[in-house]
Amino acid sequence: MRTAEGASDRAISELIPVANPGARFQLHEQALLEATRRVIQSGRYILGAETEAFEAEFATYVGARECVGVASGTDAITLGLGALGVVPGDEVLTVSHTAVATVAGIERAGAVPVLVDIDPVLRTLDPLALDAAVGPRSKAVVVVHIYGQPADMAGILAVANSRGLRVLEDCAQAHGATIDGRHVGTFGDAGAFSFYPTKNLGAVGDGGAVVTNDQKVSESVRRLRQYGWNAGRLATVPGTCSRLDELHAAMLRVMLARLGSDVERRRTIAARYDEVLAAGPVLSPAHVAGSEHAYHLYVVELAGREAFAESLRASGVATGQHYPRPVHLEPAYEARLRGHDALPNTEHLSRRILSLPMFSELTETQVEHVCRALETCLGGLS
Template identity: 50%
Template sequence: MISVANPQAQVVALRDEINTAIAAVLDSGIYILGPKVQQFEKEFAAFIGAPFAVGVANGTDAVRLALMALGIVVGDEVITVSHSAVATVSAITETGACPVMVDISPSHYCIDVAAIEAAITPKTRAIVPVHIYGQPADMLAIMALAERYDLKVVEDCAQAHGAAIGLQKVGTFGHAAAFSFYPTKNLGALGDGGAVVCKDAAVFDRLQCLRQYGWKTRYISDSHGVNSRLDELQAAVLSVKLKYLESGNGLRRAIAGRYSEALQHSGIIVPKIREGATHAMHLYVVQSEARTELASHLASYGVATALHYPAAIHQQAAYGQKAALSHTEYLYQRLLSLPMYPELGDAEIDQVCLGLKAWNKE
């Protein structure tokens, strides 16, 4: 069965480089916030095109600490989407702020800018747009809106490493940006990991304190902080993988092109890329009113599929919100993810396309 994601495939391809990087950390005797973390932070910031990056324990913490560093506190309202991994809303809740979930664009699946403005109240302090599946949100319009209402913006880039609008990579538009390095991401660690990218030196300083108990001086907490540190082993592995991120994203887009070609005239809606944007193609998600039947059909061809995600966040008990998110709720009955990772071989891609073309004929 061809899986939807396969992080082990990249480990196999890069095993010698990864083993060398890990051995260097083991030999160093430094395992937390050492030179490998500092090296990766500089490399990743340069890749994104931002002055600063701060490694943290995971992508959820990246969103949470970014909001905290920007001054979001208990009782503030933060506007975001229900169409995302639950981590986005969980992170907002962990700051003590109130997540306000709004609808998405039915064509690009990212946050609807008009819905943001309609949801703004005197308590609104921030917006967290999600670059879902690797599709850039409309950041120019979002930043213009944020400036008009004096709101902070934290980009959730957990699925969008390397995505761009024009020549500017996502993660450089907002006041801060959160990245996840979960193993299945376009840039994935061998465990959990995350980073916050920012442009402001004061925000960078706060983030460095926040991730380690509020320390400016070791063991002395000048402010409340948490324990959220990227370790040396993960940083070393990420430095290896970062060298292959752009080429990997190119392979993802090439695979997506083959899928979309195979689905011509099928009645299945393929991903629509925002004009002027570069999609990171973290996931290739189609839309079909016969989703269950399509998944069963592809399984008969040895092709796995997945639901990202089975229920919208506002429909889940932990974060229930009485909101009429019509586009979100409609799409959650229709979306289906196909296999997408750079190491898919030609024979595997051919097999997926064969199943897709066979669906066209049924």
């Protein structure tokens, strides 16, 4: 087995990246190859024993009754909304401070996205803004636990319950995030996960899942993901083809066994960055009592981020912007969605965010290198 320490320290003369899924897969290459061989030899490549086992294991990890594997996180949102009864023309509320995929998944369900502003501290959906945006056609809300920071589910559920909204949690960035010890994805009617390679739980390719405690919802997603078939292969509803492959399921089982310790490692790295940034003026992610951030991304906030990013780069540290612009300012959506003109917190934040290197295979040497570089660049700010 290769060690992450040896492999990554050799690369320290190069830029330390924001994410590095290759390091993770190479570290577990032997186990992944064994899983691949098992699938090839099984003779079953779609919806077989590996997918079933992964679904059961991921449901157990999250603490949900049901898990249904699908082809991507975007599909998990689309099919999840369909299973919650969203039909073409319904409005679905969500944030603009998210991956484009959240809004794309809503539109693919035939629904009309309505954009809501964020809480500036959590950077997630603001329950008061949600309440103000509900209209007569509002059917559901998609809550995004952006970067792995759990949203204010108590506040959001209070609004959703009083206004009759179904709740889908977008947990694409939040595998391992909890509120009072309970995993995100289990607070609403359903949770949508992505297994894109860089995610906290990543596949060697695309994948996704819907988790739920409601058997009617899981049953519906099972039909929608495969031509609308029921157990007797009768097409009972119009469906699509969005299955999690056996190959990906088998490899995801290998990675799922490591997810708990990987998330703990992310938290340890985050705590080091927190220490370095404690004196300001660069803002680190918020800590909320009872909430455990999963640090898919470690995103700081500051004025003048371009110069700061440039000096980090000169010190060997890469940075990213998640995302360079909010969804309502992307050309495909610009000024087209209701709510686009009432997102001051979203627009303010989008000009200030910067993502630092964050993945579980970062070595101690690399983490210390990032910390020293941060200290140097912070010195340049004052």
